Amino acid sequence: MTTNRRQFLKTSAGLTLGVFLPLQADAAGTLHTPNAWVHIADDNTITLLSARSEMGQGVYTAMPMLIAEELGVDIRKIKVEIAPVAPVYTNALLGGQLTGGSTSVREGWDKLRIAGAQARTMLVSAAAARWKLDAAQLRAADGKVTGPGGRSATYGELAADAAKLPVPEKVTLKEPKDFKIIGKRTKRLDTAHKVNGTAEYGIDVKLPGMVYASLEQCPVIGGKVASFDGAKAKAMPGVIDVVQIRDGVAVVADSYWRAKKAREALAVQWDEGAGARIDNAAMRDGIRKAADATIPIKKTGDAAGVLKSASKKLQAEYWSPLLAHATMEPQNFTADYRNGKCTVIGPAQFQQGTQGNVAAALGIKPEDVTVKTTFLGGGFGRRLEYDFAVQAAEISKAVGKPVKLLWTREDDTTHDFYRPMALHRMAGALDASGKPVALTLQLTSQSVTQRAFGLPKGTLDPFMAEASVVPYAIPNMTQELIEHDSGLRVGYWRSVSHALNAFANESFIDEMAAAAGKDPYQFRLSLLGEQPRFAKVLKLAAEKSGWGKPLPKGHHRGIALMEGYDTYMAQVAEISVDKDNAIKVHHVWVAADLGQMVNPDTVEAQIQSSIAFGLSSTLGAEITLDKGRVQQTNFHDYPVLRMNEMPKIDITLVPSGEKPGGIGEPATALIGPAVANALFAATGKRVRQLPLSADHIKSA
Numbered sequence: 001m002t003t004n005r006r007q008f009l010k011t012s013a014g015l016t017l018g019v020f021l022p023l024q025a026d027a028a029g030t031l032h033t034p035n036a037w038v039h040i041a042d043d044n045t046i047t048l049l050s051a052r053s054e055m056g057q058g059v060y061t062a063m064p065m066l067i068a069e070e071l072g073v074d075i076r077k078i079k080v081e082i083a084p085v086a087p088v089y090t091n092a093l094l095g096g097q098l099t100g101g102s103t104s105v106r107e108g109w110d111k112l113r114i115a116g117a118q119a120r121t122m123l124v125s126a127a128a129a130r131w132k133l134d135a136a137q138l139r140a141a142d143g144k145v146t147g148p149g150g151r152s153a154t155y156g157e158l159a160a161d162a163a164k165l166p167v168p169e170k171v172t173l174k175e176p177k178d179f180k181i182i183g184k185r186t187k188r189l190d191t192a193h194k195v196n197g198t199a200e201y202g203i204d205v206k207l208p209g210m211v212y213a214s215l216e217q218c219p220v221i222g223g224k225v226a227s228f229d230g231a232k233a234k235a236m237p238g239v240i241d242v243v244q245i246r247d248g249v250a251v252v253a254d255s256y257w258r259a260k261k262a263r264e265a266l267a268v269q270w271d272e273g274a275g276a277r278i279d280n281a282a283m284r285d286g287i288r289k290a291a292d293a294t295i296p297i298k299k300t301g302d303a304a305g306v307l308k309s310a311s312k313k314l315q316a317e318y319w320s321p322l323l324a325h326a327t328m329e330p331q332n333f334t335a336d337y338r339n340g341k342c343t344v345i346g347p348a349q350f351q352q353g354t355q356g357n358v359a360a361a362l363g364i365k366p367e368d369v370t371v372k373t374t375f376l377g378g379g380f381g382r383r384l385e386y387d388f389a390v391q392a393a394e395i396s397k398a399v400g401k402p403v404k405l406l407w408t409r410e411d412d413t414t415h416d417f418y419r420p421m422a423l424h425r426m427a428g429a430l431d432a433s434g435k436p437v438a439l440t441l442q443l444t445s446q447s448v449t450q451r452a453f454g455l456p457k458g459t460l461d462p463f464m465a466e467a468s469v470v471p472y473a474i475p476n477m478t479q480e481l482i483e484h485d486s487g488l489r490v491g492y493w494r495s496v497s498h499a500l501n502a503f504a505n506e507s508f509i510d511e512m513a514a515a516a517g518k519d520p521y522q523f524r525l526s527l528l529g530e531q532p533r534f535a536k537v538l539k540l541a542a543e544k545s546g547w548g549k550p551l552p553k554g555h556h557r558g559i560a561l562m563e564g565y566d567t568y569m570a571q572v573a574e575i576s577v578d579k580d581n582a583i584k585v586h587h588v589w590v591a592a593d594l595g596q597m598v599n600p601d602t603v604e605a606q607i608q609s610s611i612a613f614g615l616s617s618t619l620g621a622e623i624t625l626d627k628g629r630v631q632q633t634n635f636h637d638y639p640v641l642r643m644n645e646m647p648k649i650d651i652t653l654v655p656s657g658e659k660p661g662g663i664g665e666p667a668t669a670l671i672g673p674a675v676a677n678a679l680f681a682a683t684g685k686r687v688r689q690l691p692l693s694a695d696h697i698k699s700a
Contacts, residue, residue: 038118048112055378058188060080064078067112082372082373084371090352092107098352101665102663102666113173113174122165130161176596183598185601201329202375210404215251224273226270227268230249239252256404260406283488284423287445300475301476319423319689320424322418322420329347331383342362342364349383355371361394382417384491384492409635421486423445425440426442434515434518436474436516439508441504443501445500467563474527499617499672507688510673537570540654541570541589542559551574556576556681556682558676559573571671590611591654602663604651610671613668614667617672620639621639621691
């Protein structure tokens with residue numbers, strides 16, 4: 001703390017729970033009180049400090065809804081500001097101040113409702129003291145406290161008195177039956193700003209005296225500058241400087257275009273390092289031959305023993321490729337280094353990591369780095385990294401000016417932290433009646449958590465084990481993994497290992513159903529007697545899609561089921577395949593049980609978004625390497641789903657009083673196996689590697 005509570009109250013005209021807002025020039029620091037989320041000013045303005053970044057997923061609406069419900073105010077009366085870096089804003093589900101893992105609502109569900117209820121309780125107590133009445137006689141709603149005899153005071157009028165009261169440790173939260181905001185379809189608060197252009201993304205940031213930088217990086221990730229000649233670049237119009245930083249050579253100019261054009265005139269000699277030996281064939285061979293120790297995930301019964309003696313058994317291998325994040329807003333950050341302190345502004349998912357790593361790169365203390373987060377033009381896990389923020393800070397220090405660093409689309413595609421390549425070895429056994437009696441899964445892939453957070457080798461990475469254990473009543477099952485480092489830097493990608501494991505599991509369950517001569521929907525349903533939430537979404541998806549009923553000629557269905565992020569989901573995909581083995585996805589049905597929903601409108605939008613994102617990787621996206629160089633450079637060879645490729649999507653949301661589940665990611669993981677299973681129904685070919693491209697279909 002750099003201020004005491006009395007000083008705080010003198011400089012803040014209102015009620016702030018837990019956080020000390022810089023309302024005056026001499027006001028700074030954090031008060032470590034029970035929560036740090038709500039500020040009520042004397043003009044009756046209510047501000048939520050959101051600890052989660054807004055990257056299209058709707059937290060700038062969902063989070064205020066949780067506060068507004070308990071405060072009893074119209075959500076449109078609440079403004080949202082991004083929180084500064086502080087320990088109080090740590091995401092308890094992930095262990096850092098970061099946005100990811102479909103945790104925003106799950107982690108904020110109790111925390112933010114309690115924050116709203118604490119503020120409401122303190123306001124009522126302040127009014128009771130002012131009017132010398134029992135608090136039970138008063139009511140807080142519509143931004144004011146009212147009492148008998150026509151007494152009334154706005155929250156703003158009571159805020160200063162309320163701020164002097166102790167923050168209550170225990171408060172009464174509303175029962176779900178009394179919700180007026182939570183669970184209701186609500187228009188997003190940020191839509192108008194994004195439509196009228198007032199929303200600030202990282203790429204929009206402007207500072208006085210700011211210059212622009214374009215960075216030439218080694219074509220092999222991890223390579224370093226051996227030498228360079230920047231004379232031609234420095235002589236070009238508008239160029240201010242050419243500087244070397246750890247990741248490459250930056251051209252700084254008075255406009256981005258001039259910086260980019262001058263960058264093309266650089267002559268750089270690279271030390272490509274060990275990464276130059278990496279290519280796809282070598283990576284696949286290394287994964288297949290990996291001799292790293294096997295790490296158990298879960299074991300039930302004796303799957304190995306049953307497989308040895310089974311009369312009918314199946315084996316298969318499934319491959320998932322490297323993938324880029326392909327955010328629509330290329331990576332960028334603005335930095336202003338001066339006098340031993342640095343401000344960095346841009347699209348961050350991991351504010352804490354950004355602050356710490358910028359500080360380390362500049363040789364200053366973390367508290368001397370201020371991180372300001374803008375809207376994100378897509379995150380998907382890419383902006384959990386901070387390479388581009390560090391680069392901007394290093395360039396700013398080198399040139400002594402505020403600098404906006406902008407990556408090209410080509411930079412972005414060729415210098416990502418890629419979703420790792422993965423191999424699944426699957427085996428299963430059926431009894432004489434076609435009932436599954438054994439199932440094994442072995443995943444060999446790279447651990448992102450080892451790379452990103454130093455997880456000790458040989459330790460189970462939980463972010464590799466997601467959706468590895470199926471819900472089906474199979475008495476003998478073993479799930480295990482091998483953490484094998486392929487040498488390429490990897491990162492968390494939307495739905496992380498759910499997508500890898502669901503593709504293998506749900507495709508192989510379909511294989512077992514086919515071997516048993518049974519309908520894939522009925523086969524799954526027969527194994528869910530003890531899993532009512534799974535069974536319900538499976539039934540709903542099948543019923544809504546008309547499973548078993550005739551389809552137009554050439555159309556076929558596939559089904560898939562998964563739990564991820566505490567959300568239970570089933571999908572049915574209807575596809576056709578043309579003579580050139582190109583897949584057209586016509587219709588997708590989704591049934592989801594994600595517990596208590598905050599904003600059903602956002603839930604539906606997130607499911608639609610996830611399916612679009614997942615279809616891109618299912619149908620065509622793939623990263624390949626040759627001599628350490630990523631071969632794809634832009635959307636022409638790393639395709640993302642186009643408008644005319646988007647299927648019709650029907651969504652059924654299951655009403656539920658269970659704890660909230662996450663929804664930003666699970667649908668991404670499930671669309672792949674649903675389409676793969678439909679492809680088998682259409683062609684009789686089991687394609688066991690993604691993407692489901694014409695070449696892979698032809699060679700299956």
